[in-house]
Amino acid sequence: MPELPEAETICRSLRPRIKGKLITDIKLLWPSLLKGSGAEDLERWKEARLVQIRRRGKMILFDSDRGETMLFHLKMTGQLYLCSEKEPLDKHIRLILRFEDGKLELRFRDPRKFGYIKIFETLKEREVQPLAQLGPEPLELSLSAFLTLFKKPKGKIKPLLLRQNFIAGLGNIYSDEILYRARINPKKLVPFLSKPELVRLYKAMIHVLGEAIKLRGTSVRNYRDGLGKIGSFQNHLRVYGREGLPCYRCHQPIRREKIGGRSAFFCSQCQTL
Ligand SMILES: [Zn+2]
Numbered sequence: 001m002p003e004l005p006e007a008e009t010i011c012r013s014l015r016p017r018i019k020g021k022l023i024t025d026i027k028l029l030w031p032s033l034l035k036g037s038g039a040e041d042l043e044r045w046k047e048a049r050l051v052q053i054r055r056r057g058k059m060i061l062f063d064s065d066r067g068e069t070m071l072f073h074l075k076m077t078g079q080l081y082l083c084s085e086k087e088p089l090d091k092h093i094r095l096i097l098r099f100e101d102g103k104l105e106l107r108f109r110d111p112r113k114f115g116y117i118k119i120f121e122t123l124k125e126r127e128v129q130p131l132a133q134l135g136p137e138p139l140e141l142s143l144s145a146f147l148t149l150f151k152k153p154k155g156k157i158k159p160l161l162l163r164q165n166f167i168a169g170l171g172n173i174y175s176d177e178i179l180y181r182a183r184i185n186p187k188k189l190v191p192f193l194s195k196p197e198l199v200r201l202y203k204a205m206i207h208v209l210g211e212a213i214k215l216r217g218t219s220v221r222n223y224r225d226g227l228g229k230i231g232s233f234q235n236h237l238r239v240y241g242r243e244g245l246p247c248y249r250c251h252q253p254i255r256r257e258k259i260g261g262r263s264a265f266f267c268s269q270c271q272t273l
Helices: 004-018 039-043 122-127 143-149 157-162 172-181 195-214
Strands: 023-028 050-056 059-064 068-073 079-084 093-099 104-109 116-121 255-259 262-266
Touching: 004 050, 004 059, 004 079, 004 104, 004 195, 023 039, 068 122, 116 122, 143 195, 157 172, 157 262, 172 195, 172 262
Parallel strands: none
Antiparallel strands: 023 093, 050 059, 059 068, 068 116, 079 104, 093 104, 255 262
8 A cells, every 4th residue: 555655756746747737627437436525526626726736644635726625545556647648548547637738647546446535625624534533744743742642552563653543654564664673573562662762763764754755655566656657665675575584684584473453574583572
């Protein structure tokens, strides 16, 4: 699933090409893509101008000059990219937006169909789910605000990092990579994390997310940026997807375990309990 760095990369690749442009045509090829909105809500976007393209957590938001926002949640296999109108359509394309210059069109492609779009008044953003419950943006958190977040939670650290209402934008890949770099076991209980461990966790989070954005995301499955290109952070993964392979630090085999229903990759020697 695209996480924060992938959603950010998609926004950055789309922004210079379609921000400020007028939408001239919309084709909805799979009506269930709209969640809590009807086809008439989408219809209002014809002849609307895109004034901003931004990200919140793992989601991508388009703002129109009519005071409305279109939220894209890519979920498991969603892709949002620009391509030529001449490029053949496949059966997984769910939505197409066309723009005034007619050169490139935006396609929402999603084989597994878990992704969705939602339309709402921009001013009501804080009341709309899942935005209403979303936790803070990790790259906007100060160290002291980050430390404060950890005062109350009780469970294991890995499932906590995945909770979007705790911190927005982290998923299975980056939570594993961050915990490895911070040398914290994913099963460690939050109340037992020392202050130096939490400081390491914060630094690792800022570092990993920053590097992943710089390298334009991780393409381990079907993630592509807003121009259909793959990212390159998959070449820098230290634990995710490396079960049985030697740890880059201590050469012990990387382990994979289910923690809170999700698989976690870690090194039991570098990340002791
Ligand atoms: Zn190790």
